[in-house]
Amino acid sequence: MRIARSLALVLLVTLAFGQMPSPLAALERLFTVRPAQAEWFSASFLQQVPVALVDQVISTLEAQLGRYLGVRAEDNGFVVSFEKGEVPAVIALDSDGHITQLLFLTPRPRFAGLEQALAGFRELPGKVSLLVLRNGQELAGLNPDEPLAVGSSFKLAILNALWEAIKAGKHAWSEVVELRPQWKSLPTGILQDWPEGSPITLHTLAALMISLSDNTASDALLSVLGREQVERWSGQNRPLLSTREAFVLKNPANHGLLERYLRADEVARRRLLPELDQLPLPPPTLFTGGPVAPEVEWFFSTRELCRLIEGVADLPIMAINPGPVQPKSWQKLAYKGGSEPGVINLTAFLTSHQGHRYCVSATWNDRTVLDEAHFISLYSGLLEILAGLQ
Numbered sequence: 401m402r403i404a405r406s407l408a409l410v411l412l413v414t415l416a417f418g419q420m421p422s423p424l425a426a427l428e429r430l431f432t433v434r435p436a437q438a439e440w441f442s443a444s445f446l447q448q449v450p451v452a453l454v455d456q457v458i459s460t461l462e463a464q465l466g467r468y469l470g471v472r473a474e475d476n477g478f479v480v481s482f483e484k485g486e487v488p489a490v491i492a493l494d495s496d497g498h499i500t501q502l503l504f505l506t507p508r509p510r511f512a513g514l515e516q517a518l519a520g521f522r523e524l525p526g527k528v529s530l531l532v533l534r535n536g537q538e539l540a541g542l543n544p545d546e547p548l549a550v551g552s553s554f555k556l557a558i559l560n561a562l563w564e565a566i567k568a569g570k571h572a573w574s575e576v577v578e579l580r581p582q583w584k585s586l587p588t589g590i591l592q593d594w595p596e597g598s599p600i601t602l603h604t605l606a607a608l609m610i611s612l613s614d615n616t617a618s619d620a621l622l623s624v625l626g627r628e629q630v631e632r633w634s635g636q637n638r639p640l641l642s643t644r645e646a647f648v649l650k651n652p653a654n655h656g657l658l659e660r661y662l663r664a665d666e667v668a669r670r671r672l673l674p675e676l677d678q679l680p681l682p683p684p685t686l687f688t689g690g691p692v693a694p695e696v697e698w699f700f701s702t703r704e705l706c707r708l709i710e711g712v713a714d715l716p717i718m719a720i721n722p723g724p725v726q727p728k729s730w731q732k733l734a735y736k737g738g739s740e741p742g743v744i745n746l747t748a749f750l751t752s753h754q755g756h757r758y759c760v761s762a763t764w765n766d767r768t769v770l771d772e773a774h775f776i777s778l779y780s781g782l783l784e785i786l787a788g789l790q
Contacts, residue, residue, distance in 0.1 A: 423491045424471055426499055427478055430458060431468040442498040449502075457504060461487060465507060475728075485509040485781070506724065506773050509781035514540060517782040524775070526766025531702035532786065533759040547636060547699040548763045550745035551738025552588075552613040554698030556708035557633040557640070561625050562606060563712055573603040577624060579616075582677065585644040586684050589614025603717075610736055611720035615643035633708065637698050639670050644681065650693040651682035662695055690769055691742030702761035705747045709734055710759060713749035724780045725750065729787040744772050746779045750786075758786055 430436060436454045438446060462468060466483030473479075477490040486508050492501035511517040518540055521530050531544035538544070565571045579591065579598040586592065589612050591600075605621050608614035619642040622630055627640055634640040641649070649658050657679075661672055686692060700708075712718060718734035725733050725748050732751040739745070747761040760783060764775050 422497065423493055424473060424478060426493055426497065427480065427489060427491045428471050430454070431462075431471075431480065434458075440499055442494055442500045445498070445500055445502075454502070461504065461507070465509070480504075483510075506776050506780065508726075508784060509777055511781050511785055514782075514785055517778070517785045518542065520778040520781075521762065524764055524766075526764060526768075526770075528765075529702045529761075529763045531706055531759065531761050532782070533706055534786075534789075535757055539758075541702075544703045545701050547701045547704070548745075548765045549694065549697035549743040550700050550705065550763055551698070551740050551743045552615075552618075553705055553736050553738035553745040553747055554634070554637065554640075554700065555609050555613065555618045555738075556705065556712065556736055556747070557635075557637075558618055558621050558625070558630050559606060559610060559715070560633045560708055560711045561630040562602065562621055563715065565625060565629070566602075571602060571624070573601065573606075575602045576600065577602070577605075577620065579620070580623075583616055583620040583623060583644075585615035585619050585642070586647050586681055586687075587615065588612060589616055591616035591620070607717045607720060610717050613738065618642070619644055634698075635700055635704050637700075638666050639673060641696070641698070645673060645676045646696050646698075647681055647687075648676045648679050649696045651679075651686065652692075653682070654679060658693060658696070687740060689741060691740075691767055694742055694765075694767065697740075697743065702747070702763055705745070705761045705763075706749075706759035709736060709747050709749045709761070718749075723748070724776050725783060726780075726787075729753075729784065731755075739770075739772060741769055742766055744770055744775055746776065748783070750783070752787055752789070754790055756789065760786065 436451050438451050462482065465485045469481040469483065471478050471480050477488055480487045480489050488505040490501065490503040491499060494500050521528050521542055527548055528542055529544060529546050529548050530542040532540040562571065566573060576599045579594055579596055579600055581596050584592045589608060591608060591614050605617040609617040609621060622642050631638055631640050648654060649661060657675060661669055664672065713734040721735065722733055723735040723737050724746060725735050727733060730750045731753050734749040737746045743765055745763040750758045750760065752758065762779050764770060
């Protein structure tokens with residue numbers, strides 16, 4: 401269910417707060433009375449978003465998802481239903497009933513069955529890997545043994561190594577380490593902005609690594625555990641790069657070092673790692689466009705990721721951030737995803753209300769900017785099908 405990227409999937413303006421007399425009715429009106437009227441919106445909203453753009457977004461949703469059916473309340477927002485799917489929405493009104501905030505989230509397509517859900521993944525350009533396991537048996541697969549770049553989903557390997565060390569009594573969740581400057585990486589995350597020497601438990605590092613995909617937290621744990629210990633879980637990724645090392649290698653200013661690294665074997669690559677530690681991080685803006693040095697990544701098959709997430713699925717930190725998973729649709733969930741320009745992976749380990757255990761891992765790579773919202777939409781639709789299976 402592709403939504404035009406120029407609309408960025410969202411129409412978001414938050415400029416005023418107040419009472420909300422009837423947000424559900426205001427949302428319904430947008431789909432039942434056309435065209436939208438300027439008097440429905442606050443002046444501050446209209447300064448940012450013209451009425452014509454509101455109509456354009458709604459028309460695009462209807463073109464992709466079919467006839468409008470209705471609106472219902474869900475959690476802290478609403479869901480707009482269509483013939484072919486539904487769209488979570490957030491709306492806020494001022495005390496006079498004018499719309500001050502309007503947000504349409506990633507659509508959740510409604511598929512007729514598993515085969516239709518899988519068809520969308522097959523049609524994607526580039527390389528795609530998908531694996532659906534049900535109670536340990538393969539229910540569906542698309543190149544499930546092909547290693548592809550998975551972004552921050554590699555942090556599942558670090559968490560497995562940590563959990564193994566804790567169970568063996570070598571470390572403890574309550575163990576405290578002081579934040580070191582050499583651990584600081586680029587966002588995502590928050591720890592890169594914390595003061596050096598801040599005391600942090602291993603549990604906090606792990607929770608931030610999984611829930612916020614905090615790069616500094618993952619590099620800290622990689623250092624505490626030791627690269628060789630984590631590599632027992634990292635498959636072909638040897639040496640397993642820290643996020644800081646990967647960012648430095650991707651920096652165009654270090655192109656010569658990158659060429660040496662790519663030509664080297666594993667032993668020679670390990671010898672180059674101290675050189676990376678001496679170089680500064682590139683600016684974060686380097687990674688806001690298209691793919692940068694895609695050869696420098698973490699490569700896992702979806703089958704490997706299913707094994708990794710199953711090993712830590714029962715840890716409570718795995719459910720802090722459910723990602724595209726709808727918690728109410730599942731009895732229990734564990735989720736980790738990863739992305740960078742040209743790369744996206746979504747991996748979940750789920751227990752249905754019928755008692756079935758699923759792993760659903762999907763990866764997409766291409767040498768251009770990906771329509772991540774479309775991929776997430778396909779994944780969400782697949783999960784809805786699985787949640788209803790008996």
